[in-house]
Amino acid sequence: MAFATINSSAPASLPAIENAFAAEPGLKKRVYDAIAHTPQHAPLFEDIARFTSSLLARPADSSVQPVELVSDGPAIKKRKLQNGDAPVNAQAPGDVKADAPLQFYMQDVSFAVPQRKKLTLEITAGNGFLRARNQTSKEVEFGVPLGKIQHVLCLPVPEKNQRQFNFCIIPQYGDGVNPPPEGSPPVEAIVWTVADGPPKAAFSGTGKQLGTGDGETADKIVQQVLNDNLSQTKVVRPDERQFVSAMPEAHRKGEKAYHVKAFRGSKEGYLFLLSTGILFGFKKPLVFFAFENVDSISYTSVLQRTFNLNVVARPTATDETQEFEFSMIDQADFSGIDTYIKKHGLQDASLAEARRAKRYNVNNVKTEDDATNDAEGVEEESELQKAQRELEDEEDEDEEDYDPGSGGDTDGSGSSSDDDDDDDEDEDEEDGDMDDGEEGDRNIVAEELGSEAEDVPAEES
Numbered sequence: 072m073a074f075a076t077i078n079s080s081a082p083a084s085l086p087a088i089e090n091a092f093a094a095e096p097g098l099k100k101r102v103y104d105a106i107a108h109t110p111q112h113a114p115l116f117e118d119i120a121r122f123t124s125s126l127l128a129r130p131a132d133s134s135v136q137p138v139e140l141v142s143d144g145p146a147i148k149k150r151k152l153q154n155g156d157a158p159v160n161a162q163a164p165g166d167v168k169a170d171a172p173l174q175f176y177m178q179d180v181s182f183a184v185p186q187r188k189k190l191t192l193e194i195t196a197g198n199g200f201l202r203a204r205n206q207t208s209k210e211v212e213f214g215v216p217l218g219k220i221q222h223v224l225c226l227p228v229p230e231k232n233q234r235q236f237n238f239c240i241i242p243q244y245g246d247g248v249n250p251p252p253e254g255s256p257p258v259e260a261i262v263w264t265v266a267d268g269p270p271k272a273a274f275s276g277t278g279k280q281l282g283t284g285d286g287e288t289a290d291k292i293v294q295q296v297l298n299d300n301l302s303q304t305k306v307v308r309p310d311e312r313q314f315v316s317a318m319p320e321a322h323r324k325g326e327k328a329y330h331v332k333a334f335r336g337s338k339e340g341y342l343f344l345l346s347t348g349i350l351f352g353f354k355k356p357l358v359f360f361a362f363e364n365v366d367s368i369s370y371t372s373v374l375q376r377t378f379n380l381n382v383v384a385r386p387t388a389t390d391e392t393q394e395f396e397f398s399m400i401d402q403a404d405f406s407g408i409d410t411y412i413k414k415h416g417l418q419d420a421s422l423a424e425a426r427r428a429k430r431y432n433v434n435n436v437k438t439e440d441d442a443t444n445d446a447e448g449v450e451e452e453s454e455l456q457k458a459q460r461e462l463e464d465e466e467d468e469d470e471e472d473y474d475p476g477s478g479g480d481t482d483g484s485g486s487s488s489d490d491d492d493d494d495d496e497d498e499d500e501e502d503g504d505m506d507d508g509e510e511g512d513r514n515i516v517a518e519e520l521g522s523e524a525e526d527v528p529a530e531e532s
Contacts, residue, residue: 085113089277091120091127093173094191094204096278127170127209171195175296177289178206178272183237184262184355185213192263192293196276199300201240201261215242215261222246222359223297223306224350225290229330229341230322234267236290237353238306247358248393249386260357265289307347314344314411317403331404333380333397342380342397344411349382351397358395360384366392368417376402 085106092099102120106113174196179189182203190203190212202214222241227234244251245258269282270289281292294306309315309329316328330341335351335358343350348361366385370378379398385391400408 084277085117085120087117087120087124090170090172091123093276093278094176094178094193094209096272096274096280099278124170171197171200172276174199174276174300176274176276177270177293180263180265182261182263183353184357185259194296194300203261203263213261215240217300218303219243220301220304222304222347222361223301224343224345224359225294225306225308226343226350226352227309227320227329228264228353229320229328229332232322234323234326235264236267237262237264238290238293239350239352239357239359241357241359246361246364247356248360248364248384249388259355260359262353262357265293307345309343310346313346313414314407317407318401331400331408334399335395335397342400344408351395360395362415362417363387365417368412370405371396372398373405374402378402378405380408 088099088102092102102116106116172195173193175194177192180192180203182188182190186203189206191206193202193204193211193214194200194217195202199217200214201217201220202211204211219242220240221243222239224237224239224241226237226239228237240261242258242260243249244255245260251258266289268288270292273281273289273292275281281287282289294308298305311327311329314329316331318328320326320328330343333340333342333351338354340351340354343352348359348365350360351358360382364384364386366383368383369381371381372379377399379396380400382395382397383392384395386393
């Protein structure tokens with residue numbers, strides 16, 4: 072009874088402890104258990120928690136850049152970070168507010184870009200940041216403000232026996248098309264992977280474990296949290312109405328594939344054709360072509376089994392264009408890709424007289440005139456359709472030149488002498504027809520017998 076009394080008097084939560092041990096639910100639970108057994112030590116634990124929070128916040132308040140604090144590795148890695156050749160991400164760790172209260176976090180998340188390691192994924196409250204924290208040193212390694220995220224994609228990972236999803240965070244100037252302003256550090260996308268199933272360690276900011284209910288998979292939980300915290304964009308997933316590959320997923324029988332394999336130079340990757348643009352991933356650097364940045368698309372090296380896709384992109388802040396070539400795409404997916412390009416009004420440069428820049432605002436509501444223009448654009452022919460039409464036109468011309476009365480014994484390759492013989496035969500036939508017509512008007516007997524015919528009595532005839 073005494074233990075029950077002490078336990079019932081324990082506080083439900085203490086702000087200092089919540090902030091200090093938000094990323095360590097196990098340790099936080101042990102602290103609360105200790106306070107429940109010895110409530111007189113609660114002030115001591117709160118002081119320890121405040122001191123811990125101050126240690127976590129120290130990198131953000133220090134004038135020394137986090138590069139000097141994080142890396143214990145070789146000097147070459149420090150030089151890369153200092154020169155900007157290998158950027159951590161859009162924001163330095165000190166800019167993502169390491170002391171901000173958490174709204175969501177998930178432990179043991181496998182990140183692929185910009186670093187390949189397991190980290191704790193965190194989303195903070197208030198101004199809002201998405202960041203990754205080292206699970207050993209407890210330091211924030213990279214992150215981005217939620218307000219600077221332009222696109223979020225959740226895509227199935229191709230060619231895996233077990234179904235997985237890649238979340239791709241495309242921040243401003245991190246799409247591989249729009250360069251950052253001059254003097255600004257390079258920006259990279261963020262990519263992490265979650266399995267298709269309940270998360271192992273996902274928690275709300277208050278420490279409540281998520282994913283315990285039916286149907287609460289890791290990808291759906293992360294998607295819901297991101298949608299709740301993003302106002303300028305939402306999570307985009309592949310849609311069969313946009314594009315689906317003609318070839319099913321080879322490693323998971325019966326499952327549809329939403330990607331096509333392609334090469335950019337010698338680098339192999341996957342193209343995803345989505346409702347907001349085209350992504351090439353998942354290796355560094357990722358490239359995302361938003362519709363408003365696509366200047367034109369053309370097909371080149373169209374062979375029996377493969378073809379190349381050329382995307383000319385135009386950054387928002389300049390008129391200069393850059394061409395990206397993706398090669399060795401399977402011919403089986405040509406029809407689906409061509410339909411996708413026409414559906415979104417993307418210019419097919421292989422048919423255009425000149426590459427004309429046309430920017431599409433995908434967020435505006437289309438007017439009736441816009442819908443008419445889109446309908447006219449859909450009727451434009453693809454390269455293969457044009458070749459097929461020209462072939463049919465040639466066949467129609469041959470049929471018009473063909474004369475059924477010219478006989479069926481010739482092979483169609485006769486010489487001019489044959490034509491002359493045909494003309495002579497036609498003249499003979501015309502002469503014969505004329506003679507038959509005139510015989511009806513002449514006395515044939517008189518012409519044959521001459522004067523003898525005059526001596527024959529009429530009645531004997």
